[in-house]
Amino acid sequence: MIAKLGAITTAFLQELSSLVWMARETVAEVYERISTKKSPFRLTDFFVQTDRVGMGSVFLVSLVSIFVGLTLALLTGYQLERFGMVMLVPITVVISFTREMGPLLTGIVLAARVGASYTAELGTMTASEEVEAIEGMGIGPLRYLVTPRFLAIFFMTPCLSVVAIVSGIVGAAFISNLSLDLNFSYFYDQTMDSLLVKDVISGMIKSFLFGGIIGWIACFKGLAVRGGAAGVGTATTSSVVTAVTTVIGCDTLCNIFMVSVFK
Amino acid sequence: MITQQETLLEMHNVKFRYADHVVMNGLNLSLKSQETLVVMGPSGGGKSTLLRLLLGILKVDHGSIRFKGKDITKLNRHELNEMRSSIGMVYQYSALMSSMNVHDNIALPLRELSKKTAKEIDKIVDAKLELVGLKDIKEQLPSELSGGMKKRVGLARAMALEPTLILFDEPSSGLDPINSVLIDDLIVALREEHKVASIVVTHTMPSAFRIATSMAMLHDGKIVEEGSPADFRQSKNRFVHEFLSAYLTHGHAKEPKHANS
Ligand SMILES: Nc1ncnc2c1ncn2[C@@H]1O[C@H](COP(=O)(O)OP(=O)(O)O)[C@@H](O)[C@H]1O
Numbered sequence: 001m002i003a004k005l006g007a008i009t010t011a012f013l014q015e016l017s018s019l020v021w022m023a024r025e026t027v028a029e030v031y032e033r034i035s036t037k038k039s040p041f042r043l044t045d046f047f048v049q050t051d052r053v054g055m056g057s058v059f060l061v062s063l064v065s066i067f068v069g070l071t072l073a074l075l076t077g078y079q080l081e082r083f084g085m086v087m088l089v090p091i092t093v094v095i096s097f098t099r100e101m102g103p104l105l106t107g108i109v110l111a112a113r114v115g116a117s118y119t120a121e122l123g124t125m126t127a128s129e130e131v132e133a134i135e136g137m138g139i140g141p142l143r144y145l146v147t148p149r150f151l152a153i154f155f156m157t158p159c160l161s162v163v164a165i166v167s168g169i170v171g172a173a174f175i176s177n178l179s180l181d182l183n184f185s186y187f188y189d190q191t192m193d194s195l196l197v198k199d200v201i202s203g204m205i206k207s208f209l210f211g212g213i214i215g216w217i218a219c220f221k222g223l224a225v226r227g228g229a230a231g232v233g234t235a236t237t238s239s240v241v242t243a244v245t246t247v248i249g250c251d252t253l254c255n256i257f258m259v260s261v262f263k
Numbered sequence: 264m265i266t267q268q269e270t271l272l273e274m275h276n277v278k279f280r281y282a283d284h285v286v287m288n289g290l291n292l293s294l295k296s297q298e299t300l301v302v303m304g305p306s307g308g309g310k311s312t313l314l315r316l317l318l319g320i321l322k323v324d325h326g327s328i329r330f331k332g333k334d335i336t337k338l339n340r341h342e343l344n345e346m347r348s349s350i351g352m353v354y355q356y357s358a359l360m361s362s363m364n365v366h367d368n369i370a371l372p373l374r375e376l377s378k379k380t381a382k383e384i385d386k387i388v389d390a391k392l393e394l395v396g397l398k399d400i401k402e403q404l405p406s407e408l409s410g411g412m413k414k415r416v417g418l419a420r421a422m423a424l425e426p427t428l429i430l431f432d433e434p435s436s437g438l439d440p441i442n443s444v445l446i447d448d449l450i451v452a453l454r455e456e457h458k459v460a461s462i463v464v465t466h467t468m469p470s471a472f473r474i475a476t477s478m479a480m481l482h483d484g485k486i487v488e489e490g491s492p493a494d495f496r497q498s499k500n501r502f503v504h505e506f507l508s509a510y511l512t513h514g515h516a517k518e519p520k521h522a523n524s
């Protein structure tokens with residue numbers, strides 16, 4: 001039992017140090033390119049990836065958020081109705097979406113959709129020696145493959161979070177109008193009143209953080225693939241599981257931190 | 264200007280191991296410019312590892328590798344990448360980027376590592392494809408090509424940056440005899456017409472004798488015999504003998520001429 005725990009801890013620390021190592025190598029590769037006055041990656045590659053992350057996920061993110069927003073309004077509505085405080089539904093939904101649900105749902109959707117595809121793609125490239133070939137040509141594989149992917153998800157996650165927040169609120173407004181007798185203009189005014197800069201900022205900070213975590217874990221798991229097709233499968237599962245767990249864990253830490261700071 | 268006799272590459276007392284599996288154990292090897300060196304050895308003998316060490320993808324544990332007089336084990340990141348761009352590598356399974364078409368595969372090193380314009384790159388891609396005897400496949404993806412074609416595209420890519428040395432990892436593995444001969448002819452043409460040196464790692468004997476100007480035998484992490492193809496045919500070395508006679512007995516089933524130690 002203790003031996004098993006020790007093994008898990010060692011494995012975890014090893015993985016963590018590899019993640020840090022990859023970060024250092026990436027920075028070194030990017031620095032080498034910049035110091036020789038060459039761009040570390042091609043802008044078109046970056047845009048291809050942002051399109052894949054952003055446009056590819058926007059529908060799924062908004063769909064999931066609408067459903068969750070709708071459910072949230074419905075459930076809080078039924079609870080608050082008993083105390084005659086249905087009019088508090090908008091503020092509840094707005095705060096929980098800007099601070100929590102928007103970034104979190106986006107993170108989970110992106111881990112499943114984009115993280116998995118990053119890992120599978122880079123994993124397949126690793127297994128078929130494509131990554132090694134890139135390295136052997138003298139092209140830094142980290143700056144060439146990882147930077148455009150990482151930056152794409154890092155910058156697209158906050159954008160998608162905004163989409164998630166808006167969709168969630170729209171979903172909530174819709175169901176509130178239908179079953180809680182709150183009309184749209186009331187919902188709109190309440191939303192505008194309860195949207196606070198600090199909530200939005202903390203949501204955005206989280207989003208950048210989640211995007212970074214998912215991108216980094218996904219690229220790392222992909223490049224660390226060993227052993228052909230089976231290895232790619234395992235790595236992809238592991239990438240999604242690790243990213244989702246880490247995102248939820250970080251979310252909790254952020255909440256504890258932010259609540260105690262912004263109280 | 265590099266003359267015929269100049270030493271291009273020199274490995275001295277190279278040691279390397281994966282975790283606790285020793286692969287190189289004091290290996291010495293040298294290559295002159297415009298030479299085709301064939302390195303033979305059994306499967307799992309460390310041939311691919313040797314090529315990875317030459318490209319600096321794996322780092323030696325001990326010893327030195329000099330390429331054009333510089334010890335590649337002591338280069339910084341930038342120098343290492345420069346060195347890599349003057350060595351081409353043709354991988355055993357081609358290792359073409361599966362998401363890119365043939366044109367983009369060959370253009371990749373040019374786009375990333377040279378300052379050439381798109382037009383110049385197009386010209387070079389056409390020239391290299393012609394060199395390996397392929398045309399009208401620029402738009403195709405690697406998955407749409409046959410094994411032999413992939414190898415040749417891999418060679419075109421390896422030649423894109425005009426390297427002085429090209430490494431081949433088992434170029435005839437997985438190819439039919441006709442395609443295998445085609446690749447062999449290209450390797451010879453590299454030396455004769457383009458003055459490029461190559462190191463070819465293989466255990467296919469007919470092909471080895473067709474292309475080699477010198478040969479080396481890798482065994483137990485060391486080069487146990489080195490010399491011209493003629494030397495090799497007469498070698499008294501036990502492993503060379505075993506290797507050659509295994510080929511002879513398979514190639515010409517009548518001669519049961521097994522080596523005894
Ligand atoms: N990444 C690796 N990790 C551990 N052992 C390896 C690795 N790659 C190769 N080996 C081992 O090193 C030996 C040499 O491999 P390799 O150079 O691929 O041989 P060859 O190309 O001559 O068939 C083999 O026994 C192989 O099992």
Ligand SMILES: [Mg+2]
Nearest residue numbers: 310311355432
């Ligand atoms: Mg091999």
